[in-house]
Amino acid sequence: MLRHLCRLVFAGLLLWPALAAAQDRAAVERQFRSWINDTLRPRAEAAGVGDATLRAAFDAVRLDWDLPDLVPPGSAGDVPQMQRQAEFSAPARYFRPNAVEGAAAIGRQMAGRHATALAAAERATGVPGRIILAIWGRESGYGRVDIPHDAFRVLGTKAFMSRRADYFTDELVALLQIAEAGHAPPGAMRSSWAGALGQPQFMPSSFLAHAADGDGDGRADIWRSEADTIASIASYLAAHGWVPGRDWGFEVVLPDDVSCTLEGPDQGRTIADWADMGIARVGGRTFPDHERAGEGYLMLPAGRYGPAFIVTPNFYVLKDYNMSDLYALFVGHVGDRIAFGIGDFQGDWGAIDGLTxxxxxxxxxxxxxxxxxxxxxxxxxxxxxxxxxxxxxxxxxxxxxxxxxxxxxxxxxx
Structure with a gap:
């Protein structure tokens, strides 16, 4: 009997942390419901969101505890950060040949299938069709990738208890405005783990600011319409400063006597000046005449352990879409492969040991x-x-x- 009692006590001690955690989460869930009523509701109402929309969005929603970078109420705020975005991984992994050529091969098919919409977007904004296609492919596999999360749950959780709660609260209010206006088809409010929507993976505020009607039906449907997706991506890049007529950048050979410390958008000089320093395009090609007087910037995503580039201001417009050098480089490179049939970078990604x-x-x-x-x-x-x-x-x-x-x-x- 004593041995059995000891086993029960030991089992109870093992269960106690799990029970305490469950009770803590239950308490946080109750705080979440209060936050919806006391904080979110006034913000939503001030933005024109009705009670029916708010209830439909949140009556059945619970917090998503699996999202990264959460800071639950009462925590010390030192919860370890996780990084789920591939854009911040090792460069060689990001540019896996199969992934790059796969995106380009499907992009070439899409270029023919959507030639009219792409040409219209380029005429309206100056953004090349190949760049639009590359973003579309990277963001949602040209609309083929499943978008797994409930957008209200994701943004509700992040607005309530993430490191960037103010930002995500603004995005959540924008999402409720989208729902109030009926922009999304029924059941379409799915998002990435970060709250991005539809085929171009727009954050809700970006949808409200930049979503465009590409098929002329009077709606901007980034969930079901390829033409609207194309027009919306072009609209976004144009609004963020895409310079028509300029490229995104060029792979180059960096001489040993040119320091890698010259990298960065705050150390620009004309492309002609870079060329005078001995920096040349790979493959013996020359810089286009119309680019030589324009400003360019040295960009070394892996330092001297990888390919080197001279990029233009348009490269940093691509970074406005996703703040990653590798993302912008992927988009520019895949776009070039779609349009010009080029191959892999000539510079090799070195064997860089992984750091946390x-x-x-x-x-x-x-x-x-x-x-x-x-x-x-x-x-x-x-x-x-x-x-x-x-x-x-x-x-x-x-x-x-x-x-x-x-x-x-x-x-x-x-």
Whole structure:
């Protein structure tokens, strides 16, 4: 009997953390319901959203605890960040040959199938059809990829308890406005884990600002209409400053005597000036005459461990769609493969050892302490972090490689 009692007590001790967690989540769910009534409802009503729309959206919705970067009420705010976006992974993995050529091959089919809509969008905005296609392919596989999440659940959860709660609250109100106006077909309010909607994966505020009617039926339907999807992507890029007549960029050969620390959109010079420094396009091609007087920027997504590029202001317009160098590079490259039939980059992605975001963040903190501007301690190796690494290397009398590695991490701040 005593042994049986001990087993019961031990089992109860094992169950206690799970029961306590369940009770804590139940309490947070109750806070969520109060937040909907006390905080979200007034914001929604002020934006013209009626009670019926709010109830239809949230009466059956519970929090999604599987989303990344949540900060539940009462937590210390130091919940480890997760990064689910492929755009922030190792460059070589992002540019897997099958993925790149697959997107381009289907894009070539779509170019013929939707030639009229693409030509109309390009006439209206100056955005090339190949760029529109590449974004469409990357975002939703040309409308073929399943969009798995309930948009109200995702944005409700993130608005209530994420690191960027104010941003997601604004997006949630915009989503409710979309529902109130009846823009989405029944059952179409599905989203990515970040709350992006439809075939172009617009955040709700982007839909309200940039969704366009491409098929002339008086609606902007980014869920079912390919023509509207095409027109909406073009509208977005035009509004964010796409420069008609300019390319997105060019793969180049970076001479050994040109420092990788010259990377970045704040260190631009004319493309003719870059050429005078010995930077040339790969394959012996020349820069187009109409581009030579325009400003260009050195872009090295893997430092000296990968291909090099001179990009134009349009590259940074692509980054407005998704704030990732690899994303913008993928779109430009796939677009070129669709239209011009080019092959892989000529520069190789080096064998870069993988670093966690925490390890990169440690390097960033050490660089900041040394007086460098890394663009924020976020664990992501953006251009400011890359060139800060290069400047640190040069200050030590070493050759700049401008990319975080395991070996370098033991030296910076070590």
């Amino acid at each position: 975001r925490g390890a990169v963040a440690d390097m960033q903190r050490a660089l900041v302490a040394d007086g460098h501007d890394v663009g924020g301690v976020d664990g992501l190796a953006g251009f400011k972090t890359r060139r800060s690494i290069g400047r640190w290397q040069e200050a030590q009398g070493a050759r700049a490689t401008c990319f975080p590695t395991v070996a370098l991490g033991t030296r910076i701040g070590g």
